[in-house]
Amino acid sequence: xxxxxxxxxRHHEExxxxxxxxxKLDRRGFMKLAGLSAGIVAAKGLIxxxxxxxxxxxxxAPAAKPRFTFAxxxxxxxxxxxxxxxxxxxxxRAVDDVNRLDPQPDFVLFGGDLAQLGKKEELDLxxxxxxxxxxxxxxxxxxxxWFLDMGExxxxxxxxxxxxxxxxxxxxxxxxxxxxxDFWTERGxxxxxxxxxxxxxxNGLQSRFEVGAAGREWLKQDLAKVDKKTPLIVxxxxxxxxxxxxxxxxTEDADDVQALLKPFENVTVIxxxxxxxxxxxxxxxxxxxxxxxxxxxPYAPEGLPSLTVQMNRADPFSNFDGCGNGxxxxxxxxxxxxxxxxxxxxxxSVRSSYLASHGKKDRPAATKLPSY
Numbered sequence: 001x002x003x004x005x006x007x008x009x010r011h012h013e014e015x016x017x018x019x020x021x022x023x024k025l026d027r028r029g030f031m032k033l034a035g036l037s038a039g040i041v042a043a044k045g046l047i048x049x050x051x052x053x054x055x056x057x058x059x060x061a062p063a064a065k066p067r068f069t070f071a072x073x074x075x076x077x078x079x080x081x082x083x084x085x086x087x088x089x090x091x092x093r094a095v096d097d098v099n100r101l102d103p104q105p106d107f108v109l110f111g112g113d114l115a116q117l118g119k120k121e122e123l124d125l126x127x128x129x130x131x132x133x134x135x136x137x138x139x140x141x142x143x144x145x146w147f148l149d150m151g152e153x154x155x156x157x158x159x160x161x162x163x164x165x166x167x168x169x170x171x172x173x174x175x176x177x178x179x180x181x182d183f184w185t186e187r188g189x190x191x192x193x194x195x196x197x198x199x200x201x202x203n204g205l206q207s208r209f210e211v212g213a214a215g216r217e218w219l220k221q222d223l224a225k226v227d228k229k230t231p232l233i234v235x236x237x238x239x240x241x242x243x244x245x246x247x248x249x250x251t252e253d254a255d256d257v258q259a260l261l262k263p264f265e266n267v268t269v270i271x272x273x274x275x276x277x278x279x280x281x282x283x284x285x286x287x288x289x290x291x292x293x294x295x296x297x298p299y300a301p302e303g304l305p306s307l308t309v310q311m312n313r314a315d316p317f318s319n320f321d322g323c324g325n326g327x328x329x330x331x332x333x334x335x336x337x338x339x340x341x342x343x344x345x346x347x348x349s350v351r352s353s354y355l356a357s358h359g360k361k362d363r364p365a366a367t368k369l370p371s372y
Contacts, residue, residue: 066329066337068168071098071135073325074111074272075292077144078122078129086319087116090293091129094325097341099134105327106167108135111272111290112142112178112237118195120153127157138165142237142273143178143209148195162215164222170231170334173222176215177236177251177271181207201248208245208252209238216253219260231266231334239271239289241282244300249274261285266334268352275323277340277348280305281355288328288338288350296322299371307355309348309364310371320344 076091098108110130115122123145130137141161145154151161161176183206184194197205211219226232234240240257243249251257261267267285275297278289287305296314304310314322320343328336335352342348354362 067170067332067334068106069101069103069327069329071101071105071108071325071327072111072270072290073098073108073293074140074290075113075142075275075294076126076129077113077116077292077294078126079116080119080121081125087294088125088129090320090323091126092132093320093343094293095129095132097325098327099132101327105135108133108137109174109235109270110137110139111235111270112140113144113272113292113294114139114142114154115145117192117199118145118148118153123153123157138174140174140235140237140272141176141178143180143198144195146178147180147198148191162218168330170233170330171223171226173219173232173234175211175219175234175236175240175257177211177238177240178209178273179212179215180209183207202246206248208248208250210252211236211240211257212253216256216260219257223260223264226264228263229265231330232261232264232268233330233334233336234261234267234269236269236271238273239278239280239287240269240285241280241287241305242303243274243278243305244303247300249300249303258282258285268334268336270328270336270338277309277311277350278305279307279309279350279355281307281358286335286352286355288336290326290338291322291324291340291342293323293325307359309350309366311342312367312369312371315344318344 073091073094076087078087078091081088098105114126139158141151141154145151155161162174164171164173166172180198189197197203236251238251239249240251240254242251242254262283264284269285269287270290271287272290272292274289275292275295276289276299277291278287280287296311299310311322322342324340324342326341327339329339330336331352335356337352338350340348340350348364350364351362354364
């Protein structure tokens with residue numbers, strides 16, 4: 001397999017190169033570059049003045065009145081407020097978005113990575129910010145929340161990382177998918193070193209994410225009491241399929257989890273972690289990868305699901321571009337249409353019919369700009 005640099009490394013290298021380039025510009029050159037970038041974005045119609053709930057977009061309208069809706073916010077990656085308030089402003093923007101939805105969603109799912117380094121003050125800050133959400137909030141854990149104290153403070157704030165509930169005829173499962181095999185004890189790592197290693201995603205020391213034997217057994221027991229005709233919607237942080245292993249866009253035992261979901265007629269899996277629009281269909285399971293409020297990741301060089309309609313490159317002069325939140329319209333059959341609320345751009349709707357037809361029906365409009 002070809003070797004690619006760590007996604008963290010690439011991110012920092014590209015960021016450093018970008019700002020190094022800016023430092024070499026004089027003021028005239030900087031203004032010319034900034035004006036050129038803004039002009040390109042405006043000319044392509046990428047700037048819209050309002051968020052998705054205020055924009056009338058035909059493509060975003062559901063084909064029929066949904067059974068119910070829920071909203072989705074994910075990957076806030078909060079630091080202490082005095083270290084970086086940018087991410088605080090981003091999650092508050094998402095909270096404002098969902099609070100303006102009319103009608104209000106039945107609930108809001110937070111998709112994991114509330115914190116950046118799993119620190120108590122980061123998680124406490126996130127909980128305080130999410131109190132502003134009007135609708136009930138359900139929580140998913142991410143690896144950035146977990147590996148400093150192995151989830152101790154997250155559990156104290158939000159409860160068990162794995163649970164299920166029934167809502168209007170749909171069985172929902174929130175599955176802890178970012179377990180790892182112990183790579184730290186033998187190496188004598190401190191909790192901070194363990195957390196930093198996991199946050200690096202593809203440093204070569206850590207194992208790949210997994211639901212694990214205990215988690216799969218819990219899922220098996222939970223599903224045993226559910227009729228196979230009942231629609232399932234499963235939340236995970238990492239994708240429950242194998243996208244790109246070197247960046248840990250990957251769940252090692254995804255095939256085993258999919259086998260547990262296979263007997264059900266309609267299954268939807270919704271995940272965060274990858275910070276990008278992703279669409280996938282494997283057998284009877286539809287997958288939606290959702291946006292981050294913190295930053296967008298580039299698409300991996302290999303393994304991208306073929307049904308994905310890629311986002312174009314983020315505007316480097318906008319902290320919000322390529323980020324956003326989402327909404328799901330749960331249809332009568334129990335499958336869901338996903339609405340990607342890309343901030344400062346038109347929203348994109350990915351219908352369940354697009355996935356079920358393997359891309360033959362209702363294809364979302366593709367960008368004319370380079371993807372990333």
